[in-house]
Amino acid sequence: MGVVGPSFEGVKNTTDKLSQETLLHYDLQGNGAFEHLSSNMFDIYTTVLLLLASPLGSPYYPARTCRDLLISHPKLPDGYYYIDPNEGCPADAIKVFCNFTAGGSTCVxxxxxxxxxxxxxxxxxxxxxxxxxxxxxxxxxxxxxxxxxxxxxxxxxxxxxxxxxxxxxxxxxxxxxxxxxxxxxxxxxxxxxxxxxxxxxxxxxxxxxxxxxxxxxxxxxxxxxxxxxxxxxxxxxxxxxxxxxxxxxxxxxxxxxxxxxx
The missing domain is CATH 2.60.120.1000 (Jelly Rolls)
Structure with missing residues (x-):
């Protein structure tokens, strides 16, 4: 039998300390910041993403559209993010300009x-x-x-x-x-x-x-x-x-x- 992942209650308690904003910060850095996190913490991070179904707009965690990204993170500034409209493998995610000021417009x-x-x-x-x-x-x-x-x-x-x-x-x-x-x-x-x-x-x-x-x-x-x-x-x-x-x-x-x- 494989290793059992963290329980829902464990993840819920962890989210009090590890906010989505922190996860977003780490993921957008792109400088290997996660290498310093333990494998258990990475499992928790992945589980939190699945539970919250909240895209980050990064190459590995693209949003479906800029509008979806705005709903998940209403304080994000206008700029370039990654989206994957077909929601398949993130390998075909595309870099677009998200105009959140205009209501979440996706610009290709x-x-x-x-x-x-x-x-x-x-x-x-x-x-x-x-x-x-x-x-x-x-x-x-x-x-x-x-x-x-x-x-x-x-x-x-x-x-x-x-x-x-x-x-x-x-x-x-x-x-x-x-x-x-x-x-x-x-x-x-x-x-x-x-x-x-x-x-x-x-x-x-x-x-x-x-x-x-x-x-x-x-x-x-x-x-x-x-x-x-x-x-x-x-x-x-x-x-x-x-x-x-x-x-x-x-x-x-x-x-x-x-x-x-x-």
Whole structure:
């Protein structure tokens, strides 16, 4: 017969001396602090976690979402923590930014958050296409994120809406409004996580545009900031984008913000 673990009463008494805050402190240190604890204390620590079902947001004890982590530890500051939406092996836990100030928003960052402001070349003649997806340009590719598709899909299941912010840098092209034609017909297109294609201000999501410097289509660098907010969670994160009427002298770039779920 194996060694019997600590009794419930023993664990209960121990929790009076070993608070969750202390456990959280030790676990987040990541400096081998537990090596100095006895094996019996480690057993108690593990049992306490199981009894309280309280995630720590660390690599070995990730939370399901930032919202769950906030419920367990309401005094934690905003910052980077680990989550595991599929609640399987912690080996596939992902590092995200938890915005507790915003109610426990889980923000997944892109693996490359800045696409350089430059002239983008392609073998496809510009005049043959009004729109061309960024991945079709030399050096372009689909936009990837720190979480895989499976984890994102499960994270969306526990969320009600998603938000993502962008800053589009331009020269000779527009992002949203075009003052020359007094219309939005040439506004940016983007491809959602499910492969669906959308266009800024198409009515399929809530769009917030500020500092629309690209509307004048001048030969000087300008920028337009915009935010996409939607209850159709499959629309985000953005995987690709397309700029209209790109000429040989045109330049553009994009700063990609994290996609945040709540």
């Amino acid at each position: 960052t892109p693996t490359r958050d800045q696409l350089p402001f430059q002239r983008w070349t392609t073998r496809i003649k510009y005049y043959r296409r009004k729109y061309l997806w960024w991945r079709r340009y030399k050096g372009g590719h689909m936009i990837n994120y720190s979480a895989g598709k499976v984890q994102l899909k499960i994270l969306r299941y526990f969320s009600k809406f998603a938000v993502q912010k962008f800053k589009f840098k331009c020269m000779g092209v527009v992002a949203a409004y075009d003052t020359q034609y007094n219309s939005y017909t040439s506004s940016l297109k983007y491809r959602g996580d499910d492969g669906s294609v959308h266009k800024l201000l198409d009515g399929e999501a809530s769009y917030y545009i500020s500092n629309d410097g690209c509307q004048f289509k001048t030969m000087e660098e300008a920028e337009t900031e915009f935010t996409i907010r939607t209850n159709d969670l499959s629309m985000l994160p953005v995987r690709d984008f397309s700029v209209a009427n790109v000429k040989k002298f045109s330049k553009f770039g994009l700063n990609i913000g994290p996609v945040c779920y709540l």
